[in-house]
Amino acid sequence: MNLPRTRARRLTAVAGALLVLTAAAAPAVASNGDATERSARAMGDRTSEVRNAIKGGKARNVILFIGDGMGDSEITIARNYARGAEGRLALDTLPLTGDYTTYSVQKGNPAKPDYVTDSAASGTGWATGSKTYNGAISVDAYGNALPTILELAKRGGYRTGDVTTAEVQDATPAVLGAHVVDRKCYGPDTMANCPANAKENGGAGSISEQLVQTRPDVLLGGGSASFDQKVRAGKFAGKTVLEQATAAGYQVVGDAAGLSKARADKPLLGLFAKGNLPVQWTGPGAKVGGTPASTCTPNPALPATQPKLADMTRKAIELLDRQDRRGGKGFFLQVEGASIDKQDHAADPCGQIGETVGFDEAVAAGMAFARSHPDTLVVVTADHGHTSQIIPADAKSPGQTATLITHDGVPMTINYATNTPGQSQEHTGTQVRIAGYGPQAANVVGVTNQTDLFDTITRALDVR
Numbered sequence: 001m002n003l004p005r006t007r008a009r010r011l012t013a014v015a016g017a018l019l020v021l022t023a024a025a026a027p028a029v030a031s032n033g034d035a036t037e038r039s040a041r042a043m044g045d046r047t048s049e050v051r052n053a054i055k056g057g058k059a060r061n062v063i064l065f066i067g068d069g070m071g072d073s074e075i076t077i078a079r080n081y082a083r084g085a086e087g088r089l090a091l092d093t094l095p096l097t098g099d100y101t102t103y104s105v106q107k108g109n110p111a112k113p114d115y116v117t118d119s120a121a122s123g124t125g126w127a128t129g130s131k132t133y134n135g136a137i138s139v140d141a142y143g144n145a146l147p148t149i150l151e152l153a154k155r156g157g158y159r160t161g162d163v164t165t166a167e168v169q170d171a172t173p174a175v176l177g178a179h180v181v182d183r184k185c186y187g188p189d190t191m192a193n194c195p196a197n198a199k200e201n202g203g204a205g206s207i208s209e210q211l212v213q214t215r216p217d218v219l220l221g222g223g224s225a226s227f228d229q230k231v232r233a234g235k236f237a238g239k240t241v242l243e244q245a246t247a248a249g250y251q252v253v254g255d256a257a258g259l260s261k262a263r264a265d266k267p268l269l270g271l272f273a274k275g276n277l278p279v280q281w282t283g284p285g286a287k288v289g290g291t292p293a294s295t296c297t298p299n300p301a302l303p304a305t306q307p308k309l310a311d312m313t314r315k316a317i318e319l320l321d322r323q324d325r326r327g328g329k330g331f332f333l334q335v336e337g338a339s340i341d342k343q344d345h346a347a348d349p350c351g352q353i354g355e356t357v358g359f360d361e362a363v364a365a366g367m368a369f370a371r372s373h374p375d376t377l378v379v380v381t382a383d384h385g386h387t388s389q390i391i392p393a394d395a396k397s398p399g400q401t402a403t404l405i406t407h408d409g410v411p412m413t414i415n416y417a418t419n420t421p422g423q424s425q426e427h428t429g430t431q432v433r434i435a436g437y438g439p440q441a442a443n444v445v446g447v448t449n450q451t452d453l454f455d456t457i458t459r460a461l462d463v464r
Contacts, residue, residue, distance in 0.1 A: 053095035059377040059439040059460035060330035061321070062153075063366045064126075064453075065091070066172055067359050068119055069341030071385030071432050077349070077414060078356035080390070081296070084407040090364035091380045094435035098445045100452065101431050102384045107133035110141035115429040119341065120183040122383040122450060123175035129454030137171065137180045137207065143196075145179035149457050150216060150332060156463035159331040160216040161316040165277045165309050165355065166338030167223030169207040172383060176334055177214035178207040187226035187241060199233040208241045212248055215267060218316045218333070222273035224254070245269050255305035259315050264322045270312070278302045279339050281354025286347040286400035286416050293403045293411045296350035309337060310361040317369050330375070332461065335362055344386040345424045347400045347416035352388065370438055377438040377460045379453065385430035387418040 067074070079089050104121035106112040110131060114121075118134040125131055128138055128146035138146050150160045164173040169186040182193035187208045197203035204210050208226045211219060227242040236244040246252065250269040253259050262268045283296040307315075313335050320331035337359025343351030363380055370376040391397060391413055399417025406412050418426040434453065436444040440460040443452070458464040 050095060053437070054442045055439045056442075057439050058375075058462050060375040061370075061373065062330075062332045062377045062379070062457050062460055063317070063370065064149075064332075064334045064457065065359070065363050065366060065378070065380040066123075066334065066336045067091075067340050067356065067380070067382045068166075068172060068336055068338045069344045069384060069386035069427065070337065070356060070359070070382040071428065071430055073388050073390065074340055074344065074352065074356055074382075074386060075433065077388055077390060077412070078353045078360070080406045080408070080412055081353050081404055082357050082407060087407065089360045090367060091360050091435065093367065094378065094380055094437045094441075096437070096441045096445055097433060097435040098448060099431040100381065100434050100444075100448045100450050102450050103131075103429060104134050105131045105141055107136075107141055116427050117384050117429070118183075118427065119171035119383050120175065123172045125450040126381075126383075126453040127175040129451045129458075131451060135181075135183050137178050137183050137185075138175045139179050139181055143181045148176050149454060149463075150176035150334070151214060152458060152463040153332040153461055154214070154216075156461060157329045158461060158463070159218075159320040159329070161218035161320050161331065161333035162211075162216045162220075163218065163309070163312050163316050163334065164221035164336040164338050165358070166221060166336065166342070167226070167276055168211060168219055168221040168271070169223050169226050170221075170276070170338060172336045172338065173219075173221060173334070174207045174211070177216060178210035179204065180207060180210070183207075186223070187229035188232050189229045190226075199231060199237075205231070205234075206241075209244065212241060212245045212250075215248055217331075218268045218270075218319055219250075220259075220268070220270040220272075220312045220316065221338075222271065222275055222277045224271035225274040227271060255303075256307040256311060257305065259307050259311065262315065262319065264319050268319060270307075272306050276339060276342065277306060279343060279351045279355055280308070280358045281350045283348075283350025283404070284402055286349060286402040286414065288398075288400055288421050290401040290413070291403055293405050295405050296353060299351075299354070308361065309335065309358050310365045313362040313365045317366070321369075321373075330461075332457070335366065337362065341383075341386060341427075344388055344416075347387075347402075347421075347425055349388065349402045349404060349414045353404075367437065375439065377436065377440055377457070379434065379436045379441070379444065379457070381434035381444075381453070382432040383450075385428040385432055387416050387425040387428065389415045389417075391415040 104117040185194035191198040199205040281296040339355040443456040
């Protein structure tokens with residue numbers, strides 16, 4: 001049997017506890033004019049604000065933001081660098097906050113925890129409400145397919161969207177619309193680890209094929225290379241997955257200009273890179289012995305034609321909201337900042353910070369919509385913790401460090417030491433922040449389980 005899951009069904013009981021929790025500040029203007037910044041000392045008594053944030057009932061729309069690998073350290077590093085120690089990010093402005101646990105379970109033995117999850121198992125947890133093993137994409141610990149939030153939302157008549165800065169076949173976007181026993185099974189040519197899932201063996205196909213078959217109304221990210229692979233069996237045998245998508249009615253775009261012109265009368269597939277999207281910022285990588293204090297710069301390899309995550313978020317909301325008004329129902333949208341994790345793995349602080357800041361801009365776009373549409377639930381969280389830590393400048397770390405000059409004009413030393421220098425840095429098993437705004441958001445308060453997020457969202461949409 002699965003490990004017990006704490007269910008956050010406590011809208012009334014939570015009210016008193018909320019009054020003493022440390023929650024994020026509401027937007028206000030700081031000295032540099034950024035509306036997302038305000039000194040923590042300027043908050044004042046927030047009792048009424050927090051009480052008014054507690055809303056039960058149903059949500060018309062749900063926007064879920066996943067910062068891949070965005071633990072508290074990653075948030076703090078980005079805040080210090082971009083806003084200063086007393087500043088606030090947009091993701092800090094959600095009024096109700098908590099933490100959730102992120103462990104996975106062992107393959108074939110769901111009663112035994114695996115304390116450090118990967119993105120596939122963690123994504124499966126919030127997408128299906130069930131724990132699974134590392135590497136699994138919306139299948140249980142025995143390999144059986146599990147219904148996902150996006151599939152349930154579609155079945156319930158909602159419009160759906162899936163947006164990422166990674167390949168759309170990567171773990172987080174994949175868990176919403178595919179079911180395979182190994183996360184590496186991106187396209188028809190990469191099914192060696194998922195033979196039973198392959199089309200030619202009677203399965204539903206690769207992640208790319210299944211995403212097209214699930215048919216979210218908006219699917220945006222990278223990963224065009226896998227769409228160029230040819231289907232091996234069935235109706236579209238011999239055709240590329242992209243041709244299958246076109247036959248399914250998708251309008252296909254490949255750059256920011258195409259994205260801006262996308263129409264609301266057809267589903268949208270935006271593929272903006274062969275693999276993952278290039279990162280926003282660059283700078284010195286961490287190394288043993290540290291680096292001279294420096295600052296981050298825009299990535300010169302970033303194509304001018306590539307839309308930012310905030311652009312993709314705004315367009316997805318525009319299309320989903322415009323379309324749903326014809327049918328009366330709202331939408332479910334997942335937005336992932338994927339390369340926070342990937343740059344943490346690479347011990348690249350500027351890459352990591354730039355992706356966190358880009359993710360935060362997307363959160364700001366989502367919150368702007370939610371504040372004018374109060375029947376919208378917004379949840380901002382991470383799938384797991386990661387390696388980066390702020391340490392004293394004079395600490396003798398055996399790992400890799402880099403020093404950056406922050407918004408405050410002082411040095412900040414960042415440490416990466418969860419693996420041998422030069423190797424990919426590892427995830428950590430810590431609980432991570434979860435924050436909410438809108439109907440059902442009070443269910444994120446306190447310490448919950450990652451799988452409880454599935455219940456919160458399906459309850460809000462009434463698609464359980």
